[in-house]
Amino acid sequence: MSAALDGQSLFDEQQLEIELGGVSRDSIERAVPGLDGVLSVDMGGRSRKIKQKGVLRAKSRSQMDERISAISAYMDGDTHTLATGSGEEFDNLRMDVFKVSKERAGGSGVAIDYEIVYTQLKVQQ
16 A cells, blocks of 8 residues: 655555544533533544554665655644545644654665554544
8 A cells, every 4th residue: 555645655655554543522511500410512523543654765874864854844733635545535634743663774775664643633424
């Protein structure tokens, strides 16, 4: 599976996983005089977490640093769109976490594992 963020192919296709979290709901609860219990007002669906995991590869450490910087630039508080090669599209995403781990020499260059956590601010039902 491949993925592109705002039309930019920033991620390698190998070992790419996208995990969708459940939609959270919000409500307001208030005590009302003369009512045994609480008044609960359902505010509807709010957001969900989406996790993306994979491996980034580059021919040199400097090229890897450039890839990491390009992805990190999306942690800007704006909303973005993630599109997969299978035709799925997730919009209204805010990138909250981008972490890298397990750097290793991989064949003809450098490889690292990464994980990105997005919050999908508005979920289309």
